[in-house]
Amino acid sequence: MAEEIKNEQTEIEEAILAERRSLEYKAKDEDLIKAIDSAIKESIPLKDFIDAIGKSNEKYWKKGTEIDQKTIHPKRAKIIDNRIFMSVETILPMLTSRTPEPMIGGEIDNEINEKIIKALMIAYEVKQKLQQKLQTIIRHWFLYRIGIWKYRWEEGFVTECVIADKIGIDPRGTDEVKGCEFMYEKMEDTIQHLTEKFPKKKKEILAKYGTNRMKSKVGYIEFWGGEGEWVAWKLGELLLDKQKNPNFDYTNEENNLFKKPQFPYLVLNVFNLGKNLYDDTSLIEQSRPLQDAANKRKNQISDLTEENKKLIVASSSVISHEEFQKFIDKYGMLGIWLDSGGDIKSGLQIVGGQVDAATFNDMGHSITEIDNIMGTHSTTRGERQDQETFGGRKLLTAADYGRIDTIIVKIEQLMENWYNAYLHMFKVYSLEDAEFSNGEETVVLSKNKIPRGIMVIVKKGSTLPVDKASRAEMAVKLAQFNFIDPETLFTELGYGKEQERTQKLYEWLALTGKIIQQQPQMPPGGGQPAGGQQETQLARLQQIMTSPKFQALPDEQKQVVINQARQITEAIKGGA
Secondary structure, eight states, X not given: OHHHHHHHHHHHHHSOSSOOOOOOTTSOHHHHHHHHHHHHHHHHHHHHHHHHHHHHHHHHHHHSOSSOGGGSOTTSOOOOOOHHHHHHHHHHHHHTSSOOOEEEESSOOHHHHHHHHHHHHHIIIIISOHHHHHHHHHHHHHHHSOXXXXXXXXXXXXXXXXXXXXXXXXXXXXXXXXXXXXXXXXXXXXXXXXXXXXXGGHHHHHHHHOSTTTTOEEEEEEEEEGGGTEEEEEETTEEEEEEEOTTSOSSOGGGOSSSSOOOSEEEEOOSOOSSSSSOSOOHHHHHHHHHHHHHHHHHHHHHHHTTOOOEEEEETTTSXXXXXXXXXXXXXOEEEEETTOOSOSSSEEEEOOOOOHHHHHHHHHHHHHHHHHHTOOHHHHTOOOTTOOHHHHHHHHHHHHHHHHHHHHHHHHHHHHHHHHHHHHHHHHOOSOEEEEOSSOEEEEOGGGSOTTOEEEEOXXXXXXXXXXXXXHHHHHHHXXXXXXXXXXXXXXXXXXXXXXXXXXXXXXXXXXXXXOOOOOOOTTSSSOTTHHHHHHHHHHHHHHTSHHHHXXXXXXXXXXHHHHHHHHHHHHHHO
16 A cells, blocks of 8 residues: 555656746747747637737726726716826836936946946936836736836847736746746738848748738747747748857857847846736736726716716606606616506606715725835825825825835845946957946946956845925924035025035125124234235135135136145245
């Protein structure tokens, strides 16, 4: 008996849980096509499920409901208070308001370290204009349970957002770097362009579609296999081409920042249990039932207010069922038809509806719960509600920022991957030094100066939105204790032209006597004050060195003034 149990356990352990064809780059074309088709087929059930959720979430983001407005009676209210759209579009600028701050890990010269950091920040802000693309990928994550960037080199580094329904992912993969065997993308192009991209298969393409349809678009698959080791393109049963990952230098590994080839896709997910790369839920899905409830109650309130929700009770002795149905349909009311004739003196009895407090409370509760889920209370949106306290507003803001912090952590991981991909592609593809300029500062970066063993890390919390009200409050307190200068105070309060305002403040303080200038002591018997002209010159130098104009000078010009001041000071002291 014990032997039978042991054999049964062995059979269970050795059982194949899921059949999968081997995806081998060196396989024959026909075998590779079959393996790719098998992999795509395996990914379809999960992909279809996620795509359906994405379409539903899209409807709520666009319209605040899935209900077709045409099915609602013309006399009924059709009000939509789209809290989902408002919440998503409120969060996006908050999540992307600050540039993710890169840091370099590994052995690297300080000067090169500073150059790389500055180049990456300029690439983010100026060359790539990535803030808008970051907003797009976050919006896709809200809608499709996943956000996807694709990068490539096309006369420079290119980053583009790819909608999730165009991407297929290994359903077993839990990490796009490891554990994910394949990813593919549905692509389309004209037949003419395909013959130019894949000249070796021009004859087969034309045989399939003919020469009189060159401008017609067709769909094809770009398939990345071997955990990003290779890529192949297929058009139906025709393998157009295959090659090792073009984003990896196999001849000179010093040109690679990555240790092994990677998928050219960067993924954003947050609410993930580790089953696959897609999130297991989304904030929009959690909010959808509440959005429906808020819409329903709002329309009920409107209908009752407009007296369109009256209940009509009719007797069969006065009106037929068919005529009563027509009446109800015409005015969009609710009705009860008494077949037995009923005891209604006039034949028709109208029972009016009215809005009670419970209806308003239920609608308000649904709206509040959406704010709780999304992290977008009135304080975060910049609104002010009745009977609010300053402390209460701060607590709501802190709670919203706590919700956003969960998302920020994953965005910072995404940006770490992007910074590293940018440097890797720069090392692989660049043929000459690159110039990075933001209009004020220019950095020249050479790929040979970028050490292979480094890694870019985003400073934790550098992307978190700033609570401007709290910073302004703290700045005022610090100013009361003389811990910050007036120019910094104006900056934290959000005023423009800080230097000009600071200068005017000093002038006003002097005119009103708020600044008491120290007068030099006069020697007995009159004459010039002790120290005389020398002390006046030294005081003037000190005034210049502490002036806002001096503080605004570039460091190089500051150093020139300092050197001149030292020479003047030494001359004054030497002649004293």
